[in-house]
Amino acid sequence: MTASTRTFGLEAIAEIFQQAKDENRAAFLPYFPIGYPDYDTSLDAIAAMAEVGVDGFEIGVPFSDPLADGPTVQAATQKSLENGTTVKTCLQAVHKLRERGITQPMLMMSYANPLVAYGSEQFVIDAKAAGADGLIVPDLPPEEAAYFADACAREGMALVFFLAPTSNDARIQLVAENARGFIYVVSLTGITGARDALPADLSQTIANIRRLTDTPLVLGFGISTPEHARMMNSLVDGFIVGSAMVRAAKEGVDAVGKLAAELRNSLG
Amino acid sequence: MANYLKQGASVPDERGYYGDFGGRFVPETIIPALDELMAAYEEAVDDPAFVEELLHLQKTYTGRPTPVTFAKRLTEHLGGAKVYLKREDLAHTGAHKINNALGQALLAKRMGKQRVIAETGAGQHGVASATAAALLGLDCHVYMGEVDIARQQPNVFRMRLLGAEVIPVSSGSQTLKDAINEAMRDWVTNVRSTFYLLGSALGPHPYPKMVRDFQSVIGHEARQQIQEEAGQLPDVCIACVGGGSNAIGLFHAFRDDQDVDLIGVEAGGYGVDTDKHAARFGNLNISRPGILHGTRSYVMQTEDGQIMETHSISAGLDYPSIGPEHAYLRSLERAYYTSATDEETLEAFQMLSQLEGIIPALESSHAVAEVIKRAPTMPKDSVILVNLSGRGDKDLDTVIKALEG
Numbered sequence: 157m158t159a160s161t162r163t164f165g166l167e168a169i170a171e172i173f174q175q176a177k178d179e180n181r182a183a184f185l186p187y188f189p190i191g192y193p194d195y196d197t198s199l200d201a202i203a204a205m206a207e208v209g210v211d212g213f214e215i216g217v218p219f220s221d222p223l224a225d226g227p228t229v230q231a232a233t234q235k236s237l238e239n240g241t242t243v244k245t246c247l248q249a250v251h252k253l254r255e256r257g258i259t260q261p262m263l264m265m266s267y268a269n270p271l272v273a274y275g276s277e278q279f280v281i282d283a284k285a286a287g288a289d290g291l292i293v294p295d296l297p298p299e300e301a302a303y304f305a306d307a308c309a310r311e312g313m314a315l316v317f318f319l320a321p322t323s324n325d326a327r328i329q330l331v332a333e334n335a336r337g338f339i340y341v342v343s344l345t346g347i348t349g350a351r352d353a354l355p356a357d358l359s360q361t362i363a364n365i366r367r368l369t370d371t372p373l374v375l376g377f378g379i380s381t382p383e384h385a386r387m388m389n390s391l392v393d394g395f396i397v398g399s400a401m402v403r404a405a406k407e408g409v410d411a412v413g414k415l416a417a418e419l420r421n422s423l424g
Numbered sequence: 425m426a427n428y429l430k431q432g433a434s435v436p437d438e439r440g441y442y443g444d445f446g447g448r449f450v451p452e453t454i455i456p457a458l459d460e461l462m463a464a465y466e467e468a469v470d471d472p473a474f475v476e477e478l479l480h481l482q483k484t485y486t487g488r489p490t491p492v493t494f495a496k497r498l499t500e501h502l503g504g505a506k507v508y509l510k511r512e513d514l515a516h517t518g519a520h521k522i523n524n525a526l527g528q529a530l531l532a533k534r535m536g537k538q539r540v541i542a543e544t545g546a547g548q549h550g551v552a553s554a555t556a557a558a559l560l561g562l563d564c565h566v567y568m569g570e571v572d573i574a575r576q577q578p579n580v581f582r583m584r585l586l587g588a589e590v591i592p593v594s595s596g597s598q599t600l601k602d603a604i605n606e607a608m609r610d611w612v613t614n615v616r617s618t619f620y621l622l623g624s625a626l627g628p629h630p631y632p633k634m635v636r637d638f639q640s641v642i643g644h645e646a647r648q649q650i651q652e653e654a655g656q657l658p659d660v661c662i663a664c665v666g667g668g669s670n671a672i673g674l675f676h677a678f679r680d681d682q683d684v685d686l687i688g689v690e691a692g693g694y695g696v697d698t699d700k701h702a703a704r705f706g707n708l709n710i711s712r713p714g715i716l717h718g719t720r721s722y723v724m725q726t727e728d729g730q731i732m733e734t735h736s737i738s739a740g741l742d743y744p745s746i747g748p749e750h751a752y753l754r755s756l757e758r759a760y761y762t763s764a765t766d767e768e769t770l771e772a773f774q775m776l777s778q779l780e781g782i783i784p785a786l787e788s789s790h791a792v793a794e795v796i797k798r799a800p801t802m803p804k805d806s807v808i809l810v811n812l813s814g815r816g817d818k819d820l821d822t823v824i825k826a827l828e829g
Contacts, residue, residue, distance in 0.1 A: 220730040220731045221596065221601065221605055221717075221731050223605045223612075224451045224609075224612065226609075234595075234596075237730060242728045243728055267715075268449050269714045269715045269716060269723065269725065269731070271729070272715060273714060273725060273729025274728075295449045295451060295715070296449060297448065297450070297452055299448070300447050300449055317452070318451065318452035318453075319452060320451075320452050322454075322455075322456045322457065322615060322616070323455075327452070327455060327456060342451075342452070345453055345612060345613055345614070345616065347609050347612055347613065
């Protein structure tokens with residue numbers, strides 16, 4: 157299937173959750189930053205994960221001051237910037253991945269400033285043209301997202317907002333009303349990074365949110381092992397693994413593919 | 425003293441916007457904490473007991489009101505406008521930062537948050553936070569870039585003496601910007617137990633407003649004092665601008681005095697046409713509206729939206745963005761912004777020391793540098809009020825190296 161014939165945007169994202177649901181499992185959406193450890197290798201790493209059947213991707217666009225990220229992603233995106241990665245080369249990367257026949261949904265993940273500097277509306281248009289399906293911006297709560305929201309609505313792109321263990325009912329409702337595609341649930345109060353154990357109150361956090369919305373919930377922050385992944389099937393609609401993938405990339409593309417396969421296979 | 429926290433202002437709006445600037449661009453995890461902070465702050469400023477405690481500490485602990493001093497010899501030397509200094513260097517801990525640190529620390533205590541975190545550039549806000557925490561019995565942790573730790577050693581020792589933990593930040597440019605990143609990461613992680621004692625008029629709403637309000641004591645006092653000393657309102661108010669808390673604290677009381685010019689002085693480094701400065705309004709080829717540390721304001725950035733590393737001889741002005749209310753005042757043309765180079769700053773530092781017996785902080789020396797340029801062009805019966813935001817003891821090493829180098 158080529159980029160022009162695959163389903164796209166919100167529709168494509170809805171399909172992966174439906175498919176995962178039909179298979180009684182959670183969808184697996186790894187994160188990987190473009191340009192780490194170098195541009196070509198990052199594309200190969202994403203292709204290797206696509207090969208083993210992950211459900212979708214968060215495509216990291218590096219930013220100099222990533223205040224929601226822990227040391228692993230900070231170091232990787234810093235290296236990526238030193239390698240000369242720009243917003244434009246990240247969009248080109250998506251286009252190249254589509255040319256290589258990768259059909260899974262891809263969501264561009266960056267902070268507000270690089271996207272605003274590019275031009276928020278133009279970014280949405282160009283991301284769609286490159287073959288991306290949506291946006292994830294961790295420092296953009298719904299009340300600040302008007303420019304992106306209008307463009308995403310017009311272009312049929314997903315726009316993902318976050319919820320956290322600290323979110324009260326009012327925030328959950330606001331995010332649920334504005335989320336397009338899915339809601340990114342942060343597992344813990346903190347920054348990205350692999351953890352040995354997930355928080356004890358996780359199921360309570362999810363239940364509080366689930367009570368107020370039917371939008372797919374995708375859990376992130378701290379998830380790194382097959383044991384964690386297995387827990388996701390009964391907990392949420394999908395999950396994100398970032399720092400663990402980046403860490404694996406230190407050992408090469410094969411290690412990334414292997415970890416992705418382990419996590420995917422643990423879901424059954 | 426009257427409750428200066430409620431001077432009333434048309435900005436920010438309820439979303440924390442100053443015209444096109446401000447807002448809350450932060451991870452969702454801390455949005456509820458910002459809501460909680462805003463509610464607690466609004467409740468506190470309406471509570472006479474809170475206001476009374478703050479005013480009492482300002483008077484008996486900080487040493488307020490700080491005086492306004494006529495700089496007689498500097499005035500004669502420059503041969504133009506009469507120059508008056510608002511002496512924040514005489515506030516306890518040696519800079520205006522204590523005004524805000526004490527206010528926020530009282531609020532932390534009121535909110536039942538035992539752990540406070542802060543970021544610091546020059547170390548003045550770190551020292552003020554450590555001081556307020558010691559006074560009120562709070563645990564204080566201060567993030568500071570390694571470059572700043574190296575150039576502001578005396579303040580690092582002071583913070584440790586005061587019982588605070590100084591946490592070195594080795595990421596990025598290892599200056600104020602990176603210290604704020606790490607403080608925010610700490611806050612996201614420990615948000616339930618921790619109060620983020622932010623030191624300048626920047627960051628997500630309600631910080632720019634809250635810091636302005638606490639610092640507005642400067643202008644509130646000075647507006648009265650200058651009329652007593654000079655017999656008139658100033659023609660010009662001048663203050664240095666990093667994040668912009670001492671400047672907004674001075675400007676706020678004069679915002680409706682349309683005949684009073686408000687001038688902010690940014691760090692011109694090696695010159696605004698070089699790539700070594702921190703003048704956010706000085707070179708609009710590399711600075712434009714953007715989003716950093718939770719607020720929309722002018723940001724020095726690459727074409728691709730990556731934040732640029734800045735340079736200033738003064739650690740406290742070495743920051744790539746500026747408080748959103750300054751961007752707003754500039755857009756209204758209510759305030760004007762200029763810059764002073766490192767060289768002009770060093771000259772001002774020495775001139776004030778030698779003519780007035782006052783060693784200013786390098787940050788404040790930027791404001792004095794503007795006085796040196798401006799006073800000679802003004803009539804002798806005109807009045808300049810300059811905010812001497814801090815004293816220069818902390819900068820002696822830097823100045824000795826610069827003068828010998």
